[in-house]
Structures are given as structure tokens and as C-alpha cells.
Amino acid sequence: MKNRLFIALFLLIPLARVAAQSIITIDTLPQKGFVLDKNWKWHAGDNPAWADPEFDDSGWSDVNPTDDVGNIPQLTKKNIGWFRTTLELSPLVAQKLTTLLISQSVASEIYINGLPARKIGTVSTDSKATRAVNIFKTNVIGLPYSVSFPFVQISIRVAYEHSSFYNRVGFSRNHCLKATVIETSYASDVNKYQRHQTYYGWFQVGVFFILTFLHLSFYILYRTQRANLYFSFTTFFLGLAFLCIPVTFDYFENLSDYFVAEFVQTIAFPIAYLFLIRAIYEIYHQPTGILFWLIVVFGVLVVISLFTPYSLGSIWAELGTELLMTTEVIRVTALALRRHQPGARLIMIGMGISLVMFLLFYIDLLLENAGSYPLFEQWLGGIITYQIAVLCVPLCISLYLAISFSRTNKELIEKLRENNDLNKKTLAQEQEKQHLLAVQNETLERQVKERTAQLEESLEELKATQNQLIQKEKMASLGELTAGIAHEIQNPLNFVNNFSEISIELLDELKEIKEDKKTKGEVAQANELEAELLGDIEQNLQKINHHGKRASSIVKGMLEHSRMGSGERQLTDLNALADEYLRLSYHGLRAKDKGNAAGRFNSDFKTDFDENLPPIKVVPQDIGRVLLNLINNAFYAVQQKNGADPTNLLAPYQPMVSVSTRKKGNRVEIKIKDNGTGIPDAVKEKIFQPFFTTKPTGEGTGLGLSLAYDIITKGHGGSIDVISTEGEGTTFVIKLPYEKT
The missing domain is CATH 1.20.1070 (Rhopdopsin 7-helix transmembrane proteins)
Known part of the structure; x- marks a missing residue:
């Protein structure tokens, strides 16, 4: 009897201690487990004695650990705290193997009946050292089995990780700690899920x-x-x-x-x-x-x-x-x-x-x-x-x-098939065409050979015709030059004739003086008069010689101009050459225009020569052809503009052609400028092409500017440019290379 009483008292002592604590009673255990969300005690802070199952936690706060981590009192401030509860398992539940499932958003150390059972994460009083565990990581802890004493005391030390950015994910909360009691046989379902x-x-x-x-x-x-x-x-x-x-x-x-x-x-x-x-x-x-x-x-x-x-x-x-x-x-x-x-x-x-x-x-x-x-x-x-x-x-x-x-690929395949069929038909047609082309090629080759022979003959004839046209152009310029030369040569010949007649008269007077001297004997006075007459005759003979040489030079220039080929280069005074051909062109056009019923040609001209212009090596007759052609065109342009409206008294037109020379660096520049009709932009690029002319039929061959371009660029290595404004005038600029001798 006494032994039984002692045993009863021994069992009642732990029951008294347990009664002073919070108890979660589990009578039945569902398949999904029993969530421990009630009858928990909480206290912020840290004390190792709180893991003791006999510790009195009656003064602690009631709490639901499955609540959001931010709602646990002072956890985020104190950084660390403890949960405590006691499980009371019914005999039916106690006979089964049970397991505690833990998921959390904090770090924890779990004690069961005062003994350390599991560390989940890193718990530290230093908030920087604390490491919380992934909330979806479920940790499994076996619960002790005892039918005689069905009480399990659980103490959990938890720490909050301040360095983690807590946030709501979906509809679930960031529960601080979720503990679920489940049969061990069903615990594998969690891992299976x-x-x-x-x-x-x-x-x-x-x-x-x-x-x-x-x-x-x-x-x-x-x-x-x-x-x-x-x-x-x-x-x-x-x-x-x-x-x-x-x-x-x-x-x-x-x-x-x-x-x-x-x-x-x-x-x-x-x-x-x-x-x-x-x-x-x-x-x-x-x-x-x-x-x-x-x-x-x-x-x-x-x-x-x-x-x-x-x-x-x-x-x-x-x-x-x-x-x-x-x-x-x-x-x-x-x-x-x-x-x-x-x-x-x-x-x-x-x-x-x-x-x-x-x-x-x-x-x-x-x-x-x-x-x-x-x-x-x-x-x-x-x-x-x-x-x-x-x-x-x-x-x-x-x-x-x-x-x-796939539909697009089928359409492409279908189109490719149609294209192949079409290619086959095209290939057959192409073969027929190739056969026809072979026959036609033989015929064409024969015809080409025949026509090539004819073409060669035509080319020979064309070359001969081109040579004739070039010679005709030269002869045309020679004809215009001849008219000017005739006028120019007339002046020295008039001087020669006049001074010859005067000289004859002076000789007659000299004879009379000699006869009078014999008869009258006035020797001194006669000798004085005779000397004066002889001086006049000497001056007349000098003028006759000068104008004779002038006529000779004009004839020599005409002969040089009429030569077929280009002569050798020689030092030439471009100022004199330009002045001479300016005057020859002017007088030639005036002589040519004598029979014009509308009125004789008339125009002003002027020169602006560089006095320090050195002589340069050129072919004088070729440069003369170029100058004559360009000056003739300038006089033609002002003549055309003057004849357009000669009666306009409100804005009288003064035709003007000017020729100037300048030395610029290693080049000599010659400008022929007029204030005539100008050249339209549409034809400006064509004026140097052979046989292109803007003059009416019969007035130009179209070779003048072409020959001038070849003489300057190919013959002398220079350049010729045109600056023109339609209705205002044209300027041709010739640039010739200058080499110091």
C-alpha cells in the first residue's frame, strides 16, 4: 500500500509541473497532421535556462507562432526570443510513431524535453550573423514515444535575420514558425509533394x-x-x-x-x-x-x-x-x-x-x-x-x-513544285530557242563578216570625210583670216604706195633744183634744199621698208596658219599673238559683212594684257587658230545679240569683246570675254564635242571648238573652260603651263 502511494506521488509531481505550463492536447491525428498554432508561450530575449522543461513560463505572453513574422512581439527589435509549449498525446496518438514538421522564416534551435533536437539555420545574438532558412524547406524531427508519460515539452529558440528583405509571396504569410505533428508514415507525403x-x-x-x-x-x-x-x-x-x-x-x-x-x-x-x-x-x-x-x-x-x-x-x-x-x-x-x-x-x-x-x-x-x-x-x-x-x-x-x-511551308512547296514544272517547260522552250539561235547565229556571223567588210570600207570613207571636214574647217578659218589679212595688208601697201609717190615727187624736185643750180648759180641754197629733200626721201624709204616688212609678216602668218600639221614649239609673245588675231578677226568679219543689207557689222573690242607676261613655248599657228576661233565666236555672239533688237532705244546695247592675259603661278591664263547671247545650260556640256554646233545650217561645221579643245589639252597640256550665263555673255578661259627657261 505504501509503495503504491509512493509511485502515485512520484507521477503527480511532473503532472503538477506540466499543469503550470501551456498544454496542446492532441486526441486524434488527421492524415494531413495537426498544426500547433495555439497554447504557445513567447518571450523576447535569450536565456539558456528557458530550454529546461521544468522552467515556469506562466508569466510569458500567449502567441501563435504561425503568425506573420512581423507580428511576433518584439522579435524584430530584440532579434531573438523563445517559444514554449507542451504536447499531451492521447493514448491512441501516443501509440503511433509521430513526427514534428517544421517550416519557418527565421533561424531556430529546437529542444525537446530539454534536449537539443535540431538546429535550423544559424541562430546568433548578433543580427548580422543570423541566417534564416528558406520557408519552403520542411524539417522533420521525430517525437519521443511514451504511453506512460504522454507529455512532450518543446522549447524553440528563434532569431530574426535583419539582412533579409521580408516580403509577402502570393496569398501566404511569412509565418514565423509552423510546427505540424503528423504520423511518421505520412511524413513522406510532404517530401513527395x-x-x-x-x-x-x-x-x-x-x-x-x-x-x-x-x-x-x-x-x-x-x-x-x-x-x-x-x-x-x-x-x-x-x-x-x-x-x-x-x-x-x-x-x-x-x-x-x-x-x-x-x-x-x-x-x-x-x-x-x-x-x-x-x-x-x-x-x-x-x-x-x-x-x-x-x-x-x-x-x-x-x-x-x-x-x-x-x-x-x-x-x-x-x-x-x-x-x-x-x-x-x-x-x-x-x-x-x-x-x-x-x-x-x-x-x-x-x-x-x-x-x-x-x-x-x-x-x-x-x-x-x-x-x-x-x-x-x-x-x-x-x-x-x-x-x-x-x-x-x-x-x-x-x-x-x-x-x-506548316501551312506556309506547304504553300511554298506547292509553289516550288509549280516553279519546277514551269522551269521544265521553260527549259524545253529554251532548248528550242537555243537551236534556233544556233541557226540564226550562223546566219548572223556570215552577215556580220559581210557587213564588217562593208563597215571597214565605210570607216575608211568616214575617216577621209572627217579629214576633209577638218581641212574644211581650217580652210574656213583661213578664209575668215584672209579677209582680215587683206584689210590689214592694205594699210601697209597704201603707206608703201603713198610714200613711193611722195619720194618720186621729191626726186623730181631734186632734179629741178639741180638744174636751177646750174642756171642760176645759187649753189649754197640749192645744196641746203637738196639735203632736206634727201632726208625726206630717206624717211619715206624707211617707212616703205617698215610697212613692207609688216605686209611680209602678215603673209608669213597666213602661210603658217594654212599649214596642215603642227609646227615645233617656240618662244612666243602671247600678248602680240592675241592682239594680232583680235584685229584680224575683227577686220575679217567687217570685210565679210560689207554686203549685209541689215547693216555692217560693228563692235567694240579691248585688250587687257599683262605687261610682265613672259614668252612661253607654244606652237604659234595652233594657238593662233584657237584664239581666232574663240574671238570669231565672241564677235558672232555679240552680232547675234545686237541684231535681235537694234531699235531698242530704252536699253541700248553696246557690243564688246575683250581679250586679257595674266600669269598665275606656273600657268598663263588667256580670257576671251563677250557680252553676247551666252550659252544655254542644256548645251554647255556639249560644245566641245565634234560636229556639235549652235549655229544655223551652213554657218558652222561644229569642229572649231573641238579642234581648239584638242590643241589646248592634248597638244599643249593645258585646259580650256567656259563660264556662261544665257542672255548675258560668255567667257572662255585658256590655261597654258609655263616653264621657266
């Missing part, structure tokens, strides 16, 4: 990246269909978003890495859906209107809201963008369906299924977080519905684009 999440995540990543590669290849092969490019961007960002799921479960241990992955996933969704809308716009040739840009602004605002602590940005980024942008795609597809555009029905079905699956998924998620019974089992609602919602739209669009690409 996580493995399913990982497998389906990698499956989605593989599908999206394969679609990215395929449609990017389609675009590279056929750049006209830009929808493939936008859709490849859509699948790339969707693949990037879903890559965060398996990476989070398999690789990211720290909470901060988890939040980074969630940020990337949340931002990738709106970007992917924006490219999806652009792809749909391209498919249906829809312009990007104000509604599209409003969606873009909404997406930007959602992304910005992600950087505010504990925002609902991720909810709007995922739910808002998915629903809003999917609705926009359905709207555009509905318009295309109304217009009976190809592929609209297929994409509309995919969009409808996707929208329904998204609604079911989020309703199920809201019900589960609210504590209500969800519509589906966790693995079905969380995986199957979401998989269908996400994959349905891309697969439908990809199928349409593939069908469109």
Missing part, C-alpha cells in the same frame, strides 16, 4: 525553353512572321519564372535567396504576358492601342510595389497580370473570331480554359489559407490546375503558329 513541385517545375521549364528555341528558330527561318519572335520571348520569361520553383526547393537554403527567386519569378510573369499580348497582336494584325500601354503601366507599377516591405505586389503581379492580360488576349481573340480569322477558335478555347483554371487555382488557394476546406486536394489544386492554366495558352498559340508555319 515537394518532389512533385520540383518535377513539375523542371517539366515546365523544359517545355517553355523548348518552345523558346523552336519559335526563335521559326523566326530566324521566316522573319516575316514576327509573332514567333514575341512568342519566343513569352516562353523564355515563363521558363525563367518557373525555373525559380525547382531552384527554390532544391538549391536555395537561405531565406534571402528564396526572396530573390520569388522577385525574379514575380517580375518575369508580367513581362512574359506583355510579350504574349504583342504576339497575339501580330497574329491578328492588331495595332498597339491605349489599352496595351495602360497594361504596361499597370505592370510597371506592380513591379515597383514589390520593393515595398510586406506589400501585396506579388499577388497583383501574378493574379492581376495573369487575369488582366489573359482577358485582353481573349478580347483580341474574340475580335479575330468575329472576323473569321484563322486560328482564332483554337486560341480562344485555350484562353478560356486557362482563365477557368486560374480562377479555380486561386479560389482553392484562398479557401486553404482561410482555413476552409479547399475545392481540390493539395497536390491536385496546387499542381494540376496551375499546370493546365499556365501551359494551355502557350501550347495553343504554339500549335497555331506551328500550323501556320
